[in-house]
Amino acid sequence: MRSRASYTRRMDAEQHPGPERLTAYTDAVVAIVQTLLILPLLESVSDARTHHLTAGQWLTENSDSVIWFGMNFALIWSFWALHHRIFDHVQHLTTPLQSINAVWMLGIVFLPVSTAVIGLGQTDPTQLALYIGTLLFCSLMMNLMAWQVARDPVISGARPRLQAPQLATSFAAALMYALALVLALSIPGLGYLALFSMFLLPLVARALTSVLNRLV
Numbered sequence: 001m002r003s004r005a006s007y008t009r010r011m012d013a014e015q016h017p018g019p020e021r022l023t024a025y026t027d028a029v030v031a032i033v034q035t036l037l038i039l040p041l042l043e044s045v046s047d048a049r050t051h052h053l054t055a056g057q058w059l060t061e062n063s064d065s066v067i068w069f070g071m072n073f074a075l076i077w078s079f080w081a082l083h084h085r086i087f088d089h090v091q092h093l094t095t096p097l098q099s100i101n102a103v104w105m106l107g108i109v110f111l112p113v114s115t116a117v118i119g120l121g122q123t124d125p126t127q128l129a130l131y132i133g134t135l136l137f138c139s140l141m142m143n144l145m146a147w148q149v150a151r152d153p154v155i156s157g158a159r160p161r162l163q164a165p166q167l168a169t170s171f172a173a174a175l176m177y178a179l180a181l182v183l184a185l186s187i188p189g190l191g192y193l194a195l196f197s198m199f200l201l202p203l204v205a206r207a208l209t210s211v212l213n214r215l216v
Contacts, residue, residue, distance in 0.1 A: 016092035016094060017092070018092065019092075019093055022101060023087050026083065026101060027080070029108065029109065030076060033076060033109055034077070037072050037073055037115070038069065040116065040119075041062065041066065044058065044062050068118060072115050076111065079108060079138055079142065082142060082169070082170060083104075083142065086170075088159075089149050089150075089156050089159050089161065090149055090155055090156065091155070091157030091158060091159045092154055092157050094148070094154060094155055096148060097145060097155060100144045100148065101145060104138060104141035104142060104145065107138035110134055111138070114133075115131065117131065123191045123192070128181070128184045128191065131192070132177060132181040132184055132192075132194070133181060136178055139177050140174050142173075143174050146166070146167050149162045150162040164209050168205045168212050172201050172204040172208055175204055176197055176200060176201050176204065177198075179197050180197045180198065
């Protein structure tokens, strides 16, 4: 009986491995993406040296790039932090969860590209769709992962199940990014200021919590 139980546990581990390797790999990808964000600023410093600009002149000319760097660094960190909180509830990986995580990383890796596009001339709908759309895509993939973790008992195993308030935060973020995208594309001149709608996230999350309490 003991050998059969040991064999069963070994087979379960092979079919549904732990999340450690996947989370380590994901952490490395996120760290690399955050590092890539600084490269355009480093290039601008080299250009400033060539043109004999002072630090103040460089900062004045690149103030927008510095702000975008800080904002994107914070956004990627917030995605990573939510990913970390979700995977605290993961004991076993499933193929769907691994697949969704891979697609989520695709969005994270593309984010520096959509950020770089912001510097291409005047803001237009394509720019807005690429940047805010990438944020929405990452948020939707995060929602799918959170829903898998909350609903599949194989994934959570003996760990505590993902609760409604955590799901609500993830779902609310996606709704706010979707709202920002609609506002940015439909209101002329609003542009990236539509992202200030994210300040409504706590209110939306509280409203969603009561709904999700009945579903998980």
